Amino acid sequence: MxxxxxxxxxxxxxxxxxxxxxxxxxxxxxxxxxxxxxxxxxxxxxxxxxxxxxxxxxxxxxxxxxxxxxxxxxxxxxxxxxxxxxxxxxxxxxxxxxxxxxxxxxxxxxxxxxxxxxxxxxxxxxxxxxxxxxxxxxxxxxxxxxxxxxxxxxxxxxxxxxxxxxxxxxxxxxxxxxxxxxxxxxxxxxxxxxxxxxxxxxxHPVEGPGVEHLPVPPSTDLPPVERRGREWLLHIELPGVRAADLDLVRHEDELVLGCAGRTRRLLLPSVLRRCEVERAGVAGGVLTLTMTPDERVWPRG
Known part of the structure; x- marks a missing residue:
């Protein structure tokens, strides 16, 4: 639909x-x-x-x-x-x-x-x-x-x-x-x-025939969640957003994203809720969070 x-x-x-x-x-x-x-x-x-x-x-x-x-x-x-x-x-x-x-x-x-x-x-x-x-x-x-x-x-x-x-x-x-x-x-x-x-x-401007479609950037081929050794990578598409314009806060199991005074909350995937954010970066309109298991709550074995 x-x-x-x-x-x-x-x-x-x-x-x-x-x-x-x-x-x-x-x-x-x-x-x-x-x-x-x-x-x-x-x-x-x-x-x-x-x-x-x-x-x-x-x-x-x-x-x-x-x-x-x-x-x-x-x-x-x-x-x-x-x-x-x-x-x-x-x-x-x-x-x-x-x-x-x-x-x-x-x-x-x-x-x-x-x-x-x-x-x-x-x-x-x-x-x-x-x-x-x-x-x-x-x-x-x-x-x-x-x-x-x-x-x-x-x-x-x-x-x-x-x-x-x-x-x-x-x-x-x-x-x-x-x-x-x-x-x-x-x-x-x-x-x-x-x-x-x-x-x-x-x-759609007032003048001009038809429909003016904006170019849509190609979707990345990156999976939302990747595991690399002990680290997990979380990729979030943010088209057009630069690192300098982005505010990022972790609140319990959610990420709070902010830009230009606007905010949005994203629930972390379940596998990452027992991880800590080590670093974050934005490149090509994609926010990548590098996360590692929190040893205090991550099951051992």
Whole structure:
């Protein structure tokens, strides 16, 4: 399945969508409509969050931060896009849709919100042990649909994030406005996609016929993980990113990659989670980490 997403919020997005439909040989083709704002995941979480925050009587800045992290304004559109991608795949259709979400938010939020939902799952599942033991206070207990909604939402957004990072699943066409706003959105898209290991599929100016495809660098033949003696090498594609522009932090079993103020988290392969990073380098758009077993936790024998 392949989906064509027209992003960027430009006034000519509809024209770009029509061009793509005319220029591609997608059969059968489905053009998705926008979200109506209603989603069972969102409604279940919103209902419980309102009850919980009212009972906790938290300061307004804390409430605002919680709501922004769990329920950003773009969440209905993200859930709708995730469901549309999966429905098109199930039906064997190609999907073409305009995504009315700022490109930086589209590429960044699915992973962040999925992580926030997943973090709440064990809290809600063990609510009476971790938060409100029996006989302590009068906090409302989560209703059964809330746990299912958190799990479903996390899974949906995780799969959406994977689809956005996979050029085999989604083609991302930037139809940004002219001028400085469009330039900023293109820069944001290129950085975030680079941290996902891919480039923009196409950029569409207002003028000019057809579809302007950007060159895509050839994929490296390097395996993601290599073993050389006692060392392990982890290769991560970061097209266009230079070593001087990259921030790299190891946090438990994850790598946090940063560039131009944008970040992305990558889960280490299981075989490397008991290893320490010895050195790192970027060459030809590929980050290579050299890792060695941590003798404190690596099994001997």
């Amino acid at each position: 392949r989906a064509h997403l027209v992003v960027g919020g430009g006034e000519h997005a509809a024209t770009v969508t029509d061009r793509i439909a005319a220029a591609t040989a997608l059969r059968p083709l489905v053009r998705s409509r926008g979200s109506d704002g209603h989603d069972p995941v969102l409604e279940a979480i919103e209902h419980h969050l309102d009850r919980l925050l009212a009972a906790l009587d938290l300061p307004s800045p804390v409430v605002a931060d919680l709501v922004a992290r769990l329920l950003p304004g773009e969440l209905p559109g993200l859930l709708h896009l995730a469901r549309s991608l999966e429905q098109a795949a199930a039906d064997g259709h190609e999907l073409l849709t305009e995504v009315d979400i700022e490109v930086s938010r589209l590429l960044d939020l699915p992973q962040r919100v999925a992580r926030a939902f997943a973090a709440f799952v064990p809290v809600v599942a063990r609510w009476e042990v971790l938060v409100a033991p029996e006989g302590v206070g009068a906090l409302p207990s989560p209703e059964p649909p809330v746990l299912a909604a958190l799990r479903e939402g996390a899974d949906l957004l995780d799969r959406l994030d994977s689809a956005l990072a996979d050029p085999g699943q989604t083609a991302i066409h930037l139809a940004a406005p002219d001028g400085p706003v469009g330039s900023v959105r293109r820069a944001d898209a290129e950085v975030l996609l680079a941290l996902m290991g891919r480039t923009l599929t196409a950029v």
